[in-house]
Amino acid sequence: MDxxxxxxxxxLQILDLFGVMVFAVTGALKAIKYKMDIVGVIILAxxxxxxxxxxxxxxxxxxxxxxxxxxxxxxxxxxxxxxxxFLHPFFKERENLxxxxxxxxxxxxSIIGSSIAYEMLGLNFLAMAISGIFTAIGGGIVRDxxxxxxxxxxxxxxxxxxxxxxxxxxxxxxxxxxxxxxxxIVCIVIITLFRLLAMKYNWNLPKTYLRxxxx
Numbered sequence: 001m002d003x004x005x006x007x008x009x010x011x012l013q014i015l016d017l018f019g020v021m022v023f024a025v026t027g028a029l030k031a032i033k034y035k036m037d038i039v040g041v042i043i044l045a046x047x048x049x050x051x052x053x054x055x056x057x058x059x060x061x062x063x064x065x066x067x068x069x070x071x072x073x074x075x076x077x078x079x080x081x082x083x084x085x086f087l088h089p090f091f092k093e094r095e096n097l098x099x100x101x102x103x104x105x106x107x108x109x110s111i112i113g114s115s116i117a118y119e120m121l122g123l124n125f126l127a128m129a130i131s132g133i134f135t136a137i138g139g140g141i142v143r144d145x146x147x148x149x150x151x152x153x154x155x156x157x158x159x160x161x162x163x164x165x166x167x168x169x170x171x172x173x174x175x176x177x178x179x180x181x182x183x184x185i186v187c188i189v190i191i192t193l194f195r196l197l198a199m200k201y202n203w204n205l206p207k208t209y210l211r212x213x214x215x
Contacts, residue, residue, distance in 0.1 A: 012184065016112055017076055019105035024049035024077045025098050027143045028084035029091060034147055038085050044143060045081030050074065052138030056113050056131050060120055100196060107191035109136040110163040111184050114170055123174060129167050136163040158198040161205065166191035 027048025031041040050067045057065035067073045084091050091098065113135025117127040137153050137160050144151040153159045166187045173183040197203070 009181070012108070012112060015104070015108045015188070017072060018101075019108045020049040020053075020073055020076050021080050022098060022101040022105040023052075023109075023139050024080035025084055025091060026102060027139070028081045029088070029095060029098075030143055030147060031081075032084065032088045032092070038082070041085045042078055042081035044146060045084065046074065046077040047146060048139040048143040049077040049080065050139065051142040052109055052113070052135045052140075055138040056116065056135045059134065060117060060127075060131060062116070062120065099199065103192045103195035103199070104188075106136050106159065106163060106195050107166060107188035110166050110191050111170055111187050114167045115184060118174065123171070125171050128171055129164065132167045132170075133160055133163050136160070155207075158203050158205065159195065162191050162194040162198060165194060 024045040028041050028045035030048075031044040034040075036044065050073060053073070054065050054067055057063065057067075110132045112132075114128040114132030116135075117124065117131035121127045137151075140153060140159075141151040169190060170183055170187040173186070174180065
């Protein structure tokens with residue numbers, strides 16, 4: 001069994017970089033929407049793709065942060081920004097496809113972030129949840145704040161909730177001594193599917209509405 005899944009760490013590394021690319025695309029498209037120049041597009045793409053991992057590493061005192069120690073991360077984020085800037089009609093026409101890819105990125109970032117906390121601090125649910133969720137949603141929050149929008153995760157769709165659900169299941173599987181690598185893959189799939197279903201059926205959390213005051 002271990003031999004079969006020997007390449008899973010490499011697969012997770014590839015998926016992690018894929019997640020950076022997908023998140024960077026969403027950041028670049030947001031910059032295009034606001035008619036930013038190429039510098040603005042690169043900055044917003046890089047922020048979206050890398051901020052979550054940077055926040056995670058700072059919180060866990062994992063220094064230097066991965067985005068600095070591994071040049072592939074920044075290279076992919078910047079390259080994605082440049083490509084989207086010059087080919088944005090192509091990406092804009094396929095924005096729905098990249099939203100589906102974004103669901104994969106959410107699953108990957110959630111579980112990789114959670115696994116890093118587990119490897120550093122052991123079976124600590126709070127650390128795993130905070131690390132996984134910040135890795136997954138940190139970039140999107142930074143992106144929206146930079147363009148003066150209320151972060152999407154605060155007002156629409158099951159995004160952070162999907163991340164949290166997968167992390168809870170990941171924690172339970174590890175607690176009961178399930179195969180670590182298989183547990184990671186299973187939970188990435190669960191988060192991705194949950195997010196895709198939430199988009200398809202427009203699932204949202206309850207919102208607060210202020211009643212109009214009477215004269």
